Amino acid sequence: MQVTSDFITYVRRNIDILPAFLLFSFVFSTLFWMPGVAGVSRDVLAIAISPMLTAIGVFMAHRLNEKSRNPKLRLIRWGGHRLNKHSVRTFAEVENAPGREVARDARATITIKKKNRLEMPLETADLTKREELLIYDDPLVSYESVRVEDQPIPWMIPEVPYQSKGLHNIALKHITNIGPGQRNRATILEIIRLKDKPHYYLRVFSEYGTEVVRRIKNNLLILILLEISVG
Amino acid sequence: MRCVLEPGIYKFYLQLSADKAYLITGVMEVDTVKGEIRFLKPRQEPFSLSRPELEPVDKSQLQRGIEAR
Numbered sequence: 196m197q198v199t200s201d202f203i204t205y206v207r208r209n210i211d212i213l214p215a216f217l218l219f220s221f222v223f224s225t226l227f228w229m230p231g232v233a234g235v236s237r238d239v240l241a242i243a244i245s246p247m248l249t250a251i252g253v254f255m256a257h258r259l260n261e262k263s264r265n266p267k268l269r270l271i272r273w274g275g276h277r278l279n280k281h282s283v284r285t286f287a288e289v290e291n292a293p294g295r296e297v298a299r300d301a302r303a304t305i306t307i308k309k310k311n312r313l314e315m316p317l318e319t320a321d322l323t324k325r326e327e328l329l330i331y332d333d334p335l336v337s338y339e340s341v342r343v344e345d346q347p348i349p350w351m352i353p354e355v356p357y358q359s360k361g362l363h364n365i366a367l368k369h370i371t372n373i374g375p376g377q378r379n380r381a382t383i384l385e386i387i388r389l390k391d392k393p394h395y396y397l398r399v400f401s402e403y404g405t406e407v408v409r410r411i412k413n414n415l416l417i418l419i420l421l422e423i424s425v426g
Numbered sequence: 427m428r429c430v431l432e433p434g435i436y437k438f439y440l441q442l443s444a445d446k447a448y449l450i451t452g453v454m455e456v457d458t459v460k461g462e463i464r465f466l467k468p469r470q471e472p473f474s475l476s477r478p479e480l481e482p483v484d485k486s487q488l489q490r491g492i493e494a495r
Binding site for chain 2: 208265266267268269270272273274275277280281282283285287289291296298299300301302303304305306307308309310311314317320321322323328329330332333334335336341343345346348373381383384386387388389390391393394395396397398399400401403
């Protein structure tokens, strides 16, 4: 089953070479049926079609070579590490295959579905109420129209030159480059065990990274600075 | 932070992409009812949240911890 699936994936990925391959096969086959049909000498025909075969062959070789050098990402393993005695973080370890080009602008995105019997999109009831959040937690998702689909998550080692600033001047951490044979980890969520109900606090990470941003303190600082400058 | 989810069973679809690279996908399931994380694609042993058990923490204590960081 896995072999069939891999073969289908291989064919689908190389489908652009198929027309060239079919053309090559057709032109090559003329060597065998054309002399009988049109009464042309096989030697003359071979001289006529050899530049065409060479051109198609070079094109196919070029495309295959290009494809074999393109970066190839692999999800090596999932993992969970205990941040402290109360919480665990889950991550996906990603590798770029050895001998390939650097995987530039690598991104990891997530889609979350609630699972009862069927998979359902998230609803407001699936989110922890705003008043129950920890003071520094400021969710990006809208409570009115909850939707977590293809949303970026942070890399443990983001690419610094690519870092640009987002909301509240916080650096974005969702883009990285992965060298050939090298790995990086995309951090997905943190699960904290709570004493009281609801017992678990599932913090899903965003493009802004994993650490708590003390925006309130910064705002206070700005307020203080403003008051000093005004006063 | 993207969002904070209530305990339950959630399926996470992960997509990885890069310039000139084919898109690859992974699937995992977080189940706080059974207390485990199941890795469906690529398949891997589940991660248990109860062995060794996570020590429950009070929210206010957590808050103080964050403030102390």
